[in-house]
Amino acid sequence: MNKKYKVVLTDHVYPDLEYETEQLAAVNAELCYLNSRDEEAIASAVHDADAVITCYANISASAIRGMTQCRSITKTGIGVNNIDVATATDCGIQVMNVPDYCIEEVSDHTVALIMSMARKVVKLSQNVTEGSWSMKGAGNISRLKGKTLGLLGFGKIARRIAEKMEPFGMKTLSYDPYISAEQMQAYSVTKDSLYEILEQAHVVSLNLPLTKETDHIANEDFFSRMRSDAFLVNTSRGGLVNESALYQAIVSGRISGAALDVLNDEVNITGNPLMGCKNVIITPHSAFYSAESTQELREKVIADVIAVMQGKQPLYPVNKI
Secondary structure (H helix, E strand, O other), X not given: OOOOEEEEEOOOOOOOOHHHHHHHHOOOEEEEEOOOOOHHHHHHHHOOOOEEEEOOOOEOHHHHHOOOOOOEEEEOOOOOOOXXXXXXHHOOOEEEOOOOOOHHHHHHHHHHHHHHHHHOHHHHHHHHHOOOOOOOOOOOOOOOOOOEEEEEOOOHHHHHHHHHHXXXXXXXXXXXXXXXXXXXXXXXXXXXXXXXHHHHOOEEEEOOOOOOOOOOOEOHHHHHOOOOXXXXXXXXXXXXXXXXXXXXXXXXXXXOEEXXXXXXXXXXXXXXXXXXXXXXXXXXXXXXXXXXXXXXXXXXXXXHHHHHXXXXXXXXXXXXX
16 A cells, blocks of 8 residues: 655644645545644654645744655745745755735735725724714825835735836836846836835835845834835735834834734734834735635645655745755
């Protein structure tokens, strides 16, 4: 009888695991759901796993070194900052992600946050639900046409944001050292330096991966260079933002506000001062979600996991093995 594979799923955001269980069973693989982000529990569970799938849980270097037969580690998403890719590569373990499943959703969500901040939708709705048919407390509302949008990072999502925002008549600038001015110009976007964008943009959108270079890129110096009437939007990774510096920048009036779909700590949110901060919109890391994107994600993850178990090349490799 063929060997039965063990696939460990640390955590997930799916409505159920029926699809994963059925697809893996068809290739003689058992899905073992851990339901934990605890590093010790993960290290113990993945020790004899043939494949590991993670959503938010960290797959550390020590956990990876303890794996005796693992062939792949897959992120159910785009960013792989919670996987020690270098160690996995050293151990000959294939790392995979799904970089193209929620481009429309995240770009839609970013545009929605920009519009909500610009038009003060949340505050105006709150006024009405509290029985006040007025614009009291909404502050200044100005038109977007003629204003400047700054996109930090110009990957697939940022490009769709640029396309979707173009009809609003904003001037769009982008900072991305890996993308040429010619590539940006194809989307009617002008390449510029980070500091020039911060000084000009009325809206600054973070569309960067979380790396050593970008960790807390939005810090005190960053906010000191922004316009006082500008606001920040982050639908990428919470670690891009120094939240203490952001809080101080908002309460001091250094910038006008922020719209965030991600935080540094998305488990222990109680006590985060940004929660009760005026001119801040926070959504629960939901930019990626739609029924369609979730199903696409599930199918692509399992397809690549099975491909590697069967000795085939995955569709979405992150490292070279």
